[in-house]
Amino acid sequence: MGQGQQERVTTSLAGAVAEEIGASLAPVDAELERRYPGDPGTRQPVHTVYVPGDAFTADTLRDWGDRALAALDEHAPDAAAFAAALGLDETLADDVYARVRAKLEREPVEDLRVDFEDGYGSRPDAEEDEAAARAARLIAAAYADGTAAPYMGIRMKCMEAAVRDRGIRTLDIFLTGLLEAGALPDGLVLTLPKVTYAEQVTAMARLLDAFEKTRGLEPGRIGFEIQIETSQSIxxxxGTATVARMIQAAEGRATGLHYGTFDYSACLGVSAAHQASDHPAADHAKAVMQVAAAGTGVRVCDGSTNVLPVGPTEKVHDAWRLHYGLTRRALARAYYQGWDMHPGHLPTRYAAVFAFYREGFERAAARLARYVDRAGGDVMDEPATAKALAGYLLRGLDCGALDPAEVARQTGLTRADLEGFASPRRGDLTATAR
Incomplete structure (x- = not known):
């Protein structure tokens, strides 16, 4: 058959066959849409900072930024010193250092949780009542005057019998206080710790449902994170993966799974000297979390290091290298968020994040641009890879590692274009290419 001649197309199956198959799979289609809606397409913070309820003040965010800048001034006063301390590529040093300082001045904390659990402990009821009310007032004021972190909220006590009523009351006081001050902020985040059974997650979902009905809020308005810090949660x-059941038990309200390094390690009997986010037990738990959350719209978050960058410069540099290395390790494993326990961790959190996106930026942008233009190259990318490349660039933009102008220049794409590739409709990963 010559070129240009139309191909003869024939089939054997009646149209009714496809219709019958479609009808039989309709419940599966609906289940896929319900259980696996995909990434929400919103910004994910690079970290979560926990501050005890009695220590949180109107100045906490700025204080953390100022203390982090002071640590840089004392222990790494220029880009060369910072790069030498971390083992950072010299070609990235000036840019990363400048971006870290700018970030600490502009937005030192991306996600803050006022802690009423382990970091706060057991206090008289009147004292915790007052602290919860104060947290609501201060967070509402911060969102009102533009000084809030992108995400803020509280970690309540868990759903275990001994502290359940106290946790529920603290949550009620906090949410009520926010509403009395005006409205629930868009960046509101709640954290439910020490979950062992899916029923505890269901209880949290029902608690929030009751609050929404009482206050006339839109159903499902309030979401929450689940902390994975017990063996029973994995x-x-x-023999089944409890964490997968927990996501479904949240009835659409789960927003994240946060790994608790030290509680989980202790639960497994790991000695204190070896409790770390890169321990094999931690890697197993986080791999299970990652698979359970994939495609559900629930994001995963790594734990923290308890080695604080304090003391003489040599000791600070040792702690910085540890934190930098753990953060880079997590990023490579698609854990894009982690916990930070001290202001001195902020310089290395942002250095690791910025270096991760800066060093891979040009190659990722070029690959995505070739994919869009169908230009080929030395790597044959598929739609799923284009999705990952766009997600990488968007995360870099959100945290300040990348600038919109340079991304547009290298890819020829707008942010809306990137979002289209990063969050395609289910079954349609073939986003339009030129």
């Missing part, structure tokens, strides 16, 4: 007694 593996149930029947």
């Amino acid at each position: 593996l149930a007694t029947d």
Whole structure:
């Protein structure tokens, strides 16, 4: 058959066959849409900072930024010193150092949780009542005057019998206080710790449902994170992955799974000297979390290091290298968020994040541009890879590692274009290419 001649197309199956198959799979289609809606397409913070309820003040965010800048001034006063301390590529040193300082001045904390659990402990009821009310007032004021972090909220006590009523009351006081001050902020985040059974997650969902009905809020308005810090949250007694059931038990309200390094390690009997986010037990738990959350719209978050960058410069540099290395390790494993326990961790958090996106930027942008233009190259990318490349660039933009102008220049794409590639509709990863 010569070129240009139309191909003869024939089929054997009646149209009714496809219709019958479609009808039989309709419930599966609906289940996929419900259980696996995909990434929400919103910004994910690079970290979460926990501050005890009694220590949180109107100045906490700025204080953390100022203390982080002071640590840089004392222990790494220029880009060369910072690069030498971390083992940072010299070609990235000036840019990363400048961006870290700018970030600490502009937005030192991306996600803050006022802690009423381990970091706060057991206090008289009147004292915790007052602290919860104060947290609501200060957070509402911060959002009102533009000084808030992008995400803010509280970690309440868990759903275990001994502290359940106290946790519920603190949550009620906090949410009520926010509403009395005006409205629930868009960046509101709540954290439910020490979950062992899916029923505890269901209880939290029902608690929030009751609050929404009482206050006339839109159903499902309030979401929450689930902390994974017990062995029972990973593996149930029947051998199934409990964390997968927890996501469904949240009834669409789960926003994240946060790994608790030290509680989980202790639960497994790991000695204190070896409790770390890169321990094999931690890697197993986080791999299970990652698979359970994939495609559900629930994001995963790594734990923290308790090695603080304090003391003489040599000791600070040792702690910085540890934190930088753990953060880079997590990023490579697609854990784009982690906990930070001290202002001195902020310089290395942002250095690791910025270096991760800066060093891979040009190659990622070029690959995505070739994919869009169908230009080929030395790597044959598929739609799923284009999705990952766009997500990488968007995360870099959100945290300040990348600038909109340079991304547009290198890819020829707008942010809306990137979002289209990063969050395609289910079953349609073939986003339009030129």
